[in-house]
Amino acid sequence: xxxFDVLVIGAGPAGLAAAILAQQAGATTALLAPRLEARDRRxxxxxxxxxxxxxxxxxxxxxxxxxxxxxxxxxxxSTRRLIRAPLVEFHASEIGREVFxxxxxxxALVSALEQAATAIxxxxxxxxxxxxxxxxxxxxxxxxAGDTITARLLGAADGRRSPGREAAGIGVRSWxxxxxxxxxxxxxxxxxxxxxxEFHTETGPFTLVxxxxxxxxxxxxxxxAEAERLMGLSDDALAAEFERRSHFLLGAIRIDGPRQVFPxxxxxARKFAARRIALIGEAAHVFPPIGAQGLNLxxxxxxxxxxVIAGHLADPGSAAALSAxxxxxxxxxxxxxxxxxxxNRTLLTSFLPVQAARGIGLFAMDRLPALKRAAMRRxxxxxx
Ligand SMILES: Cc1cc2nc3c(=O)[nH]c(=O)nc-3n(C[C@H](O)[C@H](O)[C@H](O)COP(=O)(O)OP(=O)(O)OC[C@H]3O[C@@H](n4cnc5c(N)ncnc54)[C@H](O)[C@@H]3O)c2cc1C
Numbered sequence: 001x002x003x004f005d006v007l008v009i010g011a012g013p014a015g016l017a018a019a020i021l022a023q024q025a026g027a028t029t030a031l032l033a034p035r036l037e038a039r040d041r042r043x044x045x046x047x048x049x050x051x052x053x054x055x056x057x058x059x060x061x062x063x064x065x066x067x068x069x070x071x072x073x074x075x076x077x078s079t080r081r082l083i084r085a086p087l088v089e090f091h092a093s094e095i096g097r098e099v100f101x102x103x104x105x106x107x108a109l110v111s112a113l114e115q116a117a118t119a120i121x122x123x124x125x126x127x128x129x130x131x132x133x134x135x136x137x138x139x140x141x142x143x144x145a146g147d148t149i150t151a152r153l154l155g156a157a158d159g160r161r162s163p164g165r166e167a168a169g170i171g172v173r174s175w176x177x178x179x180x181x182x183x184x185x186x187x188x189x190x191x192x193x194x195x196x197x198e199f200h201t202e203t204g205p206f207t208l209v210x211x212x213x214x215x216x217x218x219x220x221x222x223x224x225a226e227a228e229r230l231m232g233l234s235d236d237a238l239a240a241e242f243e244r245r246s247h248f249l250l251g252a253i254r255i256d257g258p259r260q261v262f263p264x265x266x267x268x269a270r271k272f273a274a275r276r277i278a279l280i281g282e283a284a285h286v287f288p289p290i291g292a293q294g295l296n297l298x299x300x301x302x303x304x305x306x307x308v309i310a311g312h313l314a315d316p317g318s319a320a321a322l323s324a325x326x327x328x329x330x331x332x333x334x335x336x337x338x339x340x341x342x343x344n345r346t347l348l349t350s351f352l353p354v355q356a357a358r359g360i361g362l363f364a365m366d367r368l369p370a371l372k373r374a375a376m377r378r379x380x381x382x383x384x
Contacts, residue, residue, distance in 0.1 A: 002123075004030045005316055006309060007141060007151035009129050009164050011035070013044070013106070014281025014298030015157025016113035019122045020057045021306030022155065026313055030123040030149060032141065033158075040106045041257050042183050043217045045070060045196065045209055047101035050299045054109075058120070062112040067102040068210040071194040078199040078206070078245075089195075103196070103209045103217065125149065129158070132167035134275035139167075139317070153317035154277045155305055157298075160267055162283035168274040174286075177264040179204045180227035181289050182220045184259040185211065186242065189251030192216055197249060204264075205290055206245045215256065218242060219289050227261050264288040268337050272329040276317035278305055285333050293336050304328040 004027075008019040011033035023029040046054065047070075054060040073090040092100045118124060127143040132154065139154040156164020165172070181204075192210045199206040204221025211217055220230065220242075230238060235255040242253045267286035272279050281298035304325060312321035 001148040001150065002030070003138075004028045004123065004149070004151045005313075006030070006153045006155060007032060007139070007149055008155035008157055008280070009033065009132075009141070010157035010159060010281070010283070011110075011114065012157060012159065012281060012298075013109050013113060013295055014302055015155065016110065016117055017053065017057055017299055018155045018157055018280050018302035018305050020059075020113065020117050020120055021053075021302055022309050023117075023120050023122050024056075025306045025310040027153075027309050027316055028123075030125055030151070031117060032125045032127060032129055032143065032149065034128055035126045040110075040260075041185060042106050042260065043103050043185075043209060043211065044106050044109065044295045045101060045103045046299070047296055049303075050296045051101055053299045053303050056303075057113065057116055059109075059112040059116045062115070063104050063108050064102070066108050066212065067104040068192075068212050068215075069099040069194050070101050070103060070196050070210060071099050072196070073100060074195055074197040076197060076199045076247075078201045078247075099194075103211060105211075129163055132164055132277075134167055134277055139276045151317070152276065152315055153309070153321065155280050156277050156283045157280040157302075158283055160265075160282045160286050162279065164277050165269060165279055165283050168277035168279070170272075170274055170277075170279065171270045172267050173270065174265065174267040177266070177288055178223060179221050179264040179288070180224045181262045181264060182222065182227045182230050182259060183217065183262065183289070184238075184255060185215060185217050185257040186239070187215050187254045187256045189214070189253075190249070192250060197246070199245060199247075201245075208246060208250065216250065220245070221264065221288070221290065224263065231259055231261055262289065266337070268333065271326055272301075272333070273322040273325045276322070278308075278322065278325045280305060284329070285337060287337070297333060297336055300332060301329060 006022045006027045006029045008015050008031045011031060019029050019031040071092050075088045127145050129141045130144045131142045133140045138150045138152055141149045154164060156162050158164050194210055196210060197208045203223050207219045209217045239253040239255050265286055269279050269284045272284055280301045285297055287294040308321050308325045309316040312318055
């Protein structure tokens with residue numbers, strides 16, 4: 001049997017970051033997860049404070065070279081509706097920053113975090129949690145191989161179907177959208193100029209996110225049947241479809257890698273900690289890939305997790321520590337969940353007053369620099 005102050009279950013980016021920061025905070029930390037080959041070709045846009053967290057975890061330098069800076073966010077109303085929003089551009093320079101963040105390949109991010117966790121002395125245990133038993137003084141985990149691990153605090157970063165969340169007895173609200181996201185990397189003729197462009201359509205956003213050089217990741221949110229049709233197209237036909245949807249903004253497009261389709265779902269845990277277990281990343285919240293929120297929130301979970309541990313080193317799983325974590329995450333997670341949900345639904349609705357409200361909101365933001373700056377600062381969550 002091995003014992004630790006903190007055990008994190010799950011080696012996705014949120015769990016790895018949580019384990020590194022917990023160890024940095026002074027807790028003896030172990031990480032339990034199966035070791036999987038990184039095959040995910042998706043990229044994740046890490047904004048504002050997330051970049052600071054990656055720097056604190058000591059891994060930003062390792063991924064910077066394969067990532068692209070994002071200096072401008074452009075929103076284009078591509079609907080054919082009666083009331084359309086104006087084109088709005090948000091420039092990082094308007095709030096005195098060089099960049100909003102970086103678009104980072106998911107596989108490179110996970111690999112850099114794995115290396116940093118090993119380097120800092122996190123005990124990596126390959127395997128799965130077969131049973132999780134929270135008790136008064138500790139949580140006991142038995143692995144699939146039959147080994148027993150105890151910890152004062154368990155960080156459940158074990159994904160959307162989280163066994164840790166179930167052991168904590170925390171319920172969820174979950175929902176789905178009538179949409180899927182087709183994700184693929186592309187090469188193109190014209191430079192993106194470090195601009196991320198989101199075309200809003202009646203079926204969801206079509207987003208071009210910069211990658212290094214003449215490359216961009218495409219996230220195309222569509223009705224599931226249309227996403228399936230796009231999956232079935234030849235590379236040339238899909239590229240032509242993207243050129244049309246992007247109004248030839250990046251010139252000729254070439255498909256550069258395999259495609260993936262993700263059904264759009266949402267999930268929100270009813271609380272963030274109970275019974276010596278704290279929820280981290282998608283165990284606590286799942287977002288549709290709109291507005292680049294999911295992992296940004298996951299990294300902020302990891303940062304707050306470590307702050308709470310640093311303040312409760314004598315017993316990081318105590319009731320006081322758990323309620324500090326719950327308080328520290330509730331506002332951030334709930335406001336982002338509501339914001340992304342509302343944005344997506346205003347695109348899908350054919351109800352005129354809602355379309356008008358969205359248009360007026362973006363119009364006001366375009367004309368009122370103070371409002372625009374406040375929205376940008378809020379999006380980057382600099383309060384941590
Ligand atoms: C198309 C798409 C685009 C996205 N773009 C962005 C973006 O631009 N910006 C952004 O911030 N977010 C984005 N996201 C969201 C982001 O990708 C996720 O939030 C993030 O990858 C989730 O990481 P995680 O560590 O919480 O969970 P996961 O990566 O799901 O990790 C869960 C881990 O738990 C382990 N596990 C599960 N069960 C057990 C068990 N019983 N025992 C041990 N281990 C277990 C798994 O093996 C895995 O290691 C996007 C998502 C999608 C689908």
